[in-house]
Amino acid sequence: MHPGEIYAKTEAGARELQERKLNLPIALRTLLIMIDGNRTVSDVLERARALRVDADALAVLERAGLIARKFGAPSAVKAAIGFIAAQRQFSDAINAHLGFRGYLLMMRLQRAANLRDLHDFLPDFAQALVKRIGIDAASPIVAEFERLIVRRPD
Numbered sequence: 001m002h003p004g005e006i007y008a009k010t011e012a013g014a015r016e017l018q019e020r021k022l023n024l025p026i027a028l029r030t031l032l033i034m035i036d037g038n039r040t041v042s043d044v045l046e047r048a049r050a051l052r053v054d055a056d057a058l059a060v061l062e063r064a065g066l067i068a069r070k071f072g073a074p075s076a077v078k079a080a081i082g083f084i085a086a087q088r089q090f091s092d093a094i095n096a097h098l099g100f101r102g103y104l105l106m107m108r109l110q111r112a113a114n115l116r117d118l119h120d121f122l123p124d125f126a127q128a129l130v131k132r133i134g135i136d137a138a139s140p141i142v143a144e145f146e147r148l149i150v151r152r153p154d
């Protein structure tokens with residue numbers, strides 16, 4: 001397991017937490033509870049240090065089908081880099097085209113945490129941009145943001 005990977009509970013893992021049919025040892029059960037689909041392997045192991053578990057315990061949970069890899073380290077880094085670049089370009093476009101009128105949009109942009117948030121933000125940005133500079137000038141800008149945000153399978 002790579003320290004940058006992110007794991008999440010499977011349906012079997014969530015069911016095990018509710019029903020306790022596998023009689024997992026306390027350390028493994030607590031580790032299973034800590035897996036939330038947001039923390040990396042290194043974060044989980046750091047928090048679980050008091051339980052005296054290591055990556056082998058995570059491997060046991062994975063082999064049992066209780067957890068599964070949600071994001072691999074390279075894809076998570078790639079997504080984060082894409083998000084930061086898109087967020088920065090949104091910010092630059094708001095400053096350049098909307099100025100002070102884009103203040104509330106800028107506040108919303110700063111609360112965005114991932115590409116899905118930026119995707120949800122795009123229609124409001126496009127509407128404000130069309131209102132300010134017109135449909136002809138806004139269309140290529142919005143199309144570029146759609147290209148940045150929409151993920152295509154590799």
